[in-house]
Amino acid sequence: MDYQIKELMKQGLSRHEIFEQLKKQSGNQMRLANKVATFEPGSPSTKTVLINRVLLTLCLLQAFLGIWVIYSNVVPTDEEFGWQGIVATFILTIFYFVGLLRKSFTGYASFILLCVAVIASYVYFFNHFPIVSIVGVLLAVAGGALSYSVKVRLFPHMGFMDVKKDEGGAYILE
Known part of the structure; x- marks a missing residue:
């Protein structure tokens, strides 16, 4: 196809x-x-490529921060659950990194949703770890904003999660 x-x-x-x-x-x-x-026939602009590289770096930084938080705070209290969280974070990071690297629409949309979930979790734990929460929220907001920016540039005909439709229910493909 x-x-x-x-x-x-x-x-x-x-x-x-x-x-x-x-x-x-x-x-x-x-x-x-x-x-x-x-389907993207041409190549994206150099500005989009640069933003995507920054986004890839933020994805890795966010994962390292999350793994460090789990290792330093969860592993001492519940070792098995902590290591499961570290493995899950590592695997999800690989999937998100590959999706962002390939510049896939689902990679950007999924990463935006991850950033929203990460923001919510850091805000929830703000009273326990204020400085780590502030850094985590800033990384997640920056990652989500950059991901949305690149997604809109590469796929202007797509909605937040799927293909846009007009008032009559027909797909908007341009």
Whole structure:
């Protein structure tokens, strides 16, 4: 399907025309709309690439801070739960890092949701660890804002979590 979309874009067809042409071949129109909408034929600007590199660095810093907080505060009280949290954080960081590195729409959307969850958890524990919470909130806000910024630049035709629709229910692909 990606090859067909690429070839049709080379022919100069718009995303909407490509969607209309391929929707009879596809069993799932939402998946097709997502594929057509997120297909990026050109290369992103150098500013977007720089912002994405900063975002990757923030993702790693946020993970290191989270692992350090778990190691220093959770492991001494509940060792098994703490190590499970460290392993889960490590695995999730790998998935988010790969998604951001590949510049995938779901990578950005998922990372934004993670940043919201991280902000909530640091705000909740503010009374116990104020300085760590402030640093964690700042990293998560910066990561979420940069992730949203890059997502909007690369995928202006996408909503917060999926393809935009107009008032009539038709997919907006341009």
